[in-house]
Amino acid sequence: MRTCGIQIDYTKMMAACIGPEHGIRPAELRGIARRGRTAALSVAAAVRTGGLGFSKLPFAGAVADEVRRVADEIAGEVDTFVVLGIGGSALGAAALHAALAHPFHNLLPREKRNRRPRVFVLDNVDPEFVAGAIDLLDFKKTAVSVVTKSGGTAETLAQCLVFLKEMRRRLGTRLTRRRVVVTTDPERGALRAFALREGYRLFSVPPDVGGRFSVLSPVGLLPAAVSGIDIGALLDGARAAHDACLAPGLAYNPALLLAALQHISCVERGKTIAVMMPYSNALAGVADWFRQLWAESLGKRLDRAGAVVHAGQTPVRALGATDQHSQIQLYMEGPADKVITFLGVRGYRRTVRIPAAPPGDDALDYLGGATMDDLIGAEQRATALALAEAGRPSMTITLDRISPRALGALLYLFQMQTVFAAELRGINAFDQPGVEQGKRLTCAMMGRPGYGALRRGIARSDRRCASRCALSL
Amino acid sequence: MRTCGIQIDYTKMMAACIGPEHGIRPAELRGIARRGRTAALSVAAAVRTGGLGFSKLPFAGAVADEVRRVADEIAGEVDTFVVLGIGGSALGAAALHAALAHPFHNLLPREKRNRRPRVFVLDNVDPEFVAGAIDLLDFKKTAVSVVTKSGGTAETLAQCLVFLKEMRRRLGTRLTRRRVVVTTDPERGALRAFALREGYRLFSVPPDVGGRFSVLSPVGLLPAAVSGIDIGALLDGARAAHDACLAPGLAYNPALLLAALQHISCVERGKTIAVMMPYSNALAGVADWFRQLWAESLGKRLDRAGAVVHAGQTPVRALGATDQHSQIQLYMEGPADKVITFLGVRGYRRTVRIPAAPPGDDALDYLGGATMDDLIGAEQRATALALAEAGRPSMTITLDRISPRALGALLYLFQMQTVFAAELRGINAFDQPGVEQGKRLTCAMMGRPGYGALRRGIARSDRRCASRCALSL
Numbered sequence: 001m002r003t004c005g006i007q008i009d010y011t012k013m014m015a016a017c018i019g020p021e022h023g024i025r026p027a028e029l030r031g032i033a034r035r036g037r038t039a040a041l042s043v044a045a046a047v048r049t050g051g052l053g054f055s056k057l058p059f060a061g062a063v064a065d066e067v068r069r070v071a072d073e074i075a076g077e078v079d080t081f082v083v084l085g086i087g088g089s090a091l092g093a094a095a096l097h098a099a100l101a102h103p104f105h106n107l108l109p110r111e112k113r114n115r116r117p118r119v120f121v122l123d124n125v126d127p128e129f130v131a132g133a134i135d136l137l138d139f140k141k142t143a144v145s146v147v148t149k150s151g152g153t154a155e156t157l158a159q160c161l162v163f164l165k166e167m168r169r170r171l172g173t174r175l176t177r178r179r180v181v182v183t184t185d186p187e188r189g190a191l192r193a194f195a196l197r198e199g200y201r202l203f204s205v206p207p208d209v210g211g212r213f214s215v216l217s218p219v220g221l222l223p224a225a226v227s228g229i230d231i232g233a234l235l236d237g238a239r240a241a242h243d244a245c246l247a248p249g250l251a252y253n254p255a256l257l258l259a260a261l262q263h264i265s266c267v268e269r270g271k272t273i274a275v276m277m278p279y280s281n282a283l284a285g286v287a288d289w290f291r292q293l294w295a296e297s298l299g300k301r302l303d304r305a306g307a308v309v310h311a312g313q314t315p316v317r318a319l320g321a322t323d324q325h326s327q328i329q330l331y332m333e334g335p336a337d338k339v340i341t342f343l344g345v346r347g348y349r350r351t352v353r354i355p356a357a358p359p360g361d362d363a364l365d366y367l368g369g370a371t372m373d374d375l376i377g378a379e380q381r382a383t384a385l386a387l388a389e390a391g392r393p394s395m396t397i398t399l400d401r402i403s404p405r406a407l408g409a410l411l412y413l414f415q416m417q418t419v420f421a422a423e424l425r426g427i428n429a430f431d432q433p434g435v436e437q438g439k440r441l442t443c444a445m446m447g448r449p450g451y452g453a454l455r456r457g458i459a460r461s462d463r464r465c466a467s468r469c470a471l472s473l
Numbered sequence: 474m475r476t477c478g479i480q481i482d483y484t485k486m487m488a489a490c491i492g493p494e495h496g497i498r499p500a501e502l503r504g505i506a507r508r509g510r511t512a513a514l515s516v517a518a519a520v521r522t523g524g525l526g527f528s529k530l531p532f533a534g535a536v537a538d539e540v541r542r543v544a545d546e547i548a549g550e551v552d553t554f555v556v557l558g559i560g561g562s563a564l565g566a567a568a569l570h571a572a573l574a575h576p577f578h579n580l581l582p583r584e585k586r587n588r589r590p591r592v593f594v595l596d597n598v599d600p601e602f603v604a605g606a607i608d609l610l611d612f613k614k615t616a617v618s619v620v621t622k623s624g625g626t627a628e629t630l631a632q633c634l635v636f637l638k639e640m641r642r643r644l645g646t647r648l649t650r651r652r653v654v655v656t657t658d659p660e661r662g663a664l665r666a667f668a669l670r671e672g673y674r675l676f677s678v679p680p681d682v683g684g685r686f687s688v689l690s691p692v693g694l695l696p697a698a699v700s701g702i703d704i705g706a707l708l709d710g711a712r713a714a715h716d717a718c719l720a721p722g723l724a725y726n727p728a729l730l731l732a733a734l735q736h737i738s739c740v741e742r743g744k745t746i747a748v749m750m751p752y753s754n755a756l757a758g759v760a761d762w763f764r765q766l767w768a769e770s771l772g773k774r775l776d777r778a779g780a781v782v783h784a785g786q787t788p789v790r791a792l793g794a795t796d797q798h799s800q801i802q803l804y805m806e807g808p809a810d811k812v813i814t815f816l817g818v819r820g821y822r823r824t825v826r827i828p829a830a831p832p833g834d835d836a837l838d839y840l841g842g843a844t845m846d847d848l849i850g851a852e853q854r855a856t857a858l859a860l861a862e863a864g865r866p867s868m869t870i871t872l873d874r875i876s877p878r879a880l881g882a883l884l885y886l887f888q889m890q891t892v893f894a895a896e897l898r899g900i901n902a903f904d905q906p907g908v909e910q911g912k913r914l915t916c917a918m919m920g921r922p923g924y925g926a927l928r929r930g931i932a933r934s935d936r937r938c939a940s941r942c943a944l945s946l
Binding site (some may be wrong): 003004006007008009010011012013014016017086087088090091102103104106107108112123124125126127128129130131132133134135136153154155157158161162164165190194197211240241244251252254257272273279280281282291292295296298299300301310311312314316319320321322324325326327328329330331332333334335336337338348349350351352353354355356357358364365366367368370371372373374375376378379381382383385386388389390402409413432433434435437438439441442443444445446447448449458461464465468469470471472473 | 476477479480481482483484485486487489490559560561563564575576577579580581585596597598599600601602603604605606607608609626627628630631634635637638663667670684713714717724725727730745746752753754755764765768769771772773774783784785787789792793794795797798799800801802803804805806807808809810811821822823824825826827828829830831837838839840841843844845846847848849851852854855856858859861862863875882886905906907908910911912914915916917918919920921922931934937938941942943944945946
């Protein structure tokens with residue numbers, strides 16, 4: 001088996017290390033192993049029959065080739081690439097960029113970005129944010145990627161209308177056509193119809209791949225390729241993880257192991273909050289992406305049997321060492337309702353040597369001659385140890401190095417972990433019924449035809465809660 | 474009373490709106506009113522006798538004048554201002570910048586930033602992040618602000634040594650002196666001694682102002698003033714909020730009201746998670762800053778009587794409308810363990826008009842002719858309403874407009890809310906004993922003299938947890 005350079009250490013989850021109240025006993029892991037085995041066989045069967053959509057993405061070499069071709073074309077013609085998308089249509093792209101591009105990519109002059117475009121992900125309809133971005137843009141040298149799996153996402157369509165009007169005005173229809181790429185459903189949706197009429201380049205999100213599982217589809221691959229990231233290596237890492245995640249037993253299947261640990265923690269130890277704490281600014285985007293994957297897949301009212309369960313565990317993103325100065329007091333002494341997953345890096349891609357301190361300064365002395373790599377590594381180990389001493393469980397996932405291959409493996413691992421977690425909990429990972437009401441209410445409030453009854457319902461709600469409770473200052 | 478342009482609507486917290494299981498009954502608010510009154514009187518007394526350190530900051534006009542003078546001097550000489558700080562020494566500055574500067578300030582050419590410097594807050598010792606930042610810098614045109622209240626923060630000192638060496642090498646000692654400002658304790662600490670010896674400009678963090686309460690001290694004011702923010706207006710808003718937050722009763726004291734609502738939610742309704750969800754990218758920094766304030770103040774093992782309570786409520790930052798596509802499924806259908814505080818904006822500082830859609834596209838039609846301001850406002854109201862229909866409590870704090878004055882009021886309000894929350898819970902808001910062990914372990918691991926016994930202790934811990942539980946892929 002090819003290795004992905006990822007190690008999972010769950011010593012500090014276990015009772016032998018942190019005590020029986022909050023730690024997990026080996027018997028508990030053995031107890032869940034049989035259900036885990038069933039889940040693994042069921043998932044493997046789904047994979048074999050093509051029933052697990054995202055599991056096919058690492059093998060879609062032809063798609064990757066086409067993505068690369070279009071990306072290189074775009075990169076040769078523009079200096080800015082703007083992604084208009086939200087949720088699954090944005091978070092994966094942002095995670096890849098944060099992990100694999102220079103931390104200040106957009107601020108570097110062109111020659112220092114390998115002459116690849118700047119990348120902006122506009123994932124909100126805050127007018128100050130969008131207008132601020134437009135202030136920056138030279139539309140003559142800008143390409144736009146419109147990404148909505150359903151083809152109907154209000155925010156993305158609104159942004160799309162704004163940008164296309166601007167581009168047509170400044171570039172004309174023909175040049176605009178060269179500067180727009182659309183990624184959407186291969187058959188349905190308002191955006192697909194629109195793109196076909198206008199002649200924009202089109203990529204598909206396979207129908208059986210949900211938005212939060214789409215990072216290894218063109219949704220994530222295209223922006224990554226535009227900024228120069230090696231998407232071939234990304235998919236190679238995902239393929240390697242795919243193999244590992246099909247192993248039938250907890251002892252060998254890292255995704256199943258992680259799912260089992262979180263499941264026991266949440267259901268048996270009251271750890272309702274799953275903190276993901278990379279000790280790396282570059283991996284902060286992965287924690288944000290994971291937040292949607294974990295929350296939206298597992299936060300379900302009903303289980304598969306139709307029972308009302310209100311399942312789910314709240315994923316929280318933290319950053320080391322930064323959030324030691326923000327959250328660690330709470331993590332150490334507050335309610336014992338958290339499991340922390342540290343993401344560590346064995347070999348950072350840059351080294352910063354700390355110079356010697358001026359003589360006579362003991363407080364500074366010990367830092368001199370060390371590297372920042374040493375310091376941040378020590379802080380991570382110290383934090384995990386302090387938490388363990390306080391009976392607070394954690395696990396650590398360490399990447400040998402942040403690389404496209406390791407990222408592909410990590411993202412795939414987390415997706416499989418989510419699928420297994422849903423299996424263990426007996427829920428459907430792949431729907432999101434809870435988001436519909438907000439969308440319907442938005443359409444009604446915006447005066448969309450066909451929503452009149454709902455508009456009247458809103459007025460009734462307003463009257464019911466009419467005894468307004470408010471205070472001003 | 475001068476108004477700050479902030480309205481708090483807590484209708485959707487109440488049982489009359491969302492039902493008795495998760496909603497609060499007026500009798501419960503009345504029940505806590507007496508303890509609230511006691512808390513308010515006690516806090517007012519502390520303010521009068523100068524015992525509440527941060528409450529004096531809005532009145533420190535002379536300090537603000539000096540900050541402004543130094544900031545203008547710096548801004549006239551450099552094009553980049555780098556803040557080396559972490560936790561309370563960084564989050565306030567970052568919050569002010571995100572709220573009040575252009576959303577892409579650092580990417581704008583100088584003329585479009587009012588010829589004020591770019592501002593970077595380097596709040597981590599990730600070597601990839603720090604080296605990446607150094608890649609960007611022209612040290613001849615860079616000033617550095619070193620901020621550590623205690624004067625001993627390892628991360629900040631490490632960064633300080635790195636930057637000073639670089640600056641001395643390129644600029645020489647004399648010019649470096651002009652380009653460094655230090656903000657630290659007025660009497661003690663390694664950094665103060667160092668700064669005095671080297672002749673760097675010094676600002677003080679008053680000893681009775683904790684890091685997470687220091688945004689309205691030079692810690693936050695100096696970077697804000699450098700980028701051109703009106704710090705006078707900031708303090709003016711804080712003074713206006715100060716008055717409001719001394720009112721003796723729940724019905725009139727917004728900070729006490731917010732504290733009471735969160736207290737009942739957490740202690741009586743199991744809402745262990747407090748989500749802060751601005752519908753504004755500009756206010757996302759406020760939510761990050763609040764996260765430290767709320768977590769570190771209230772997450773305490775012991776109450777004032779010495780009882781073991783493991784108090785605290787986990788603050789989570791979300792962003793609207795973005796996180797509707799990431800978290801709302803969980804917020805709607807998952808465990809009923811959250812209160813959401815929306816931060817809204819009545820008048821955004823920019824307007825983006827959504828053009829008409831091409832004819833025949835119903836899915837796009839309803840957006841055409843509306844503004845993004847309309848859309849994001851509708852999404853916020855729709856989300857709050859959908860949550861309320863599902864019995865999920867929320868409150869909404871609306872700013873008429875994001876301005877320095879409103880920000881000063883908001884930040885002050887949240888600090889007072891935190892003080893009241895601690896009073897209601899019977900804990901000390903102002904210490905953070907839980908962070909010490911991690912710091913000691915870090916010193917030991919980094920070989921600091923005087924930590925030998927702890928180093929040996931770590932080795933013993935390692936042996937105890939020696940049956941490593943690990944898996945690779």
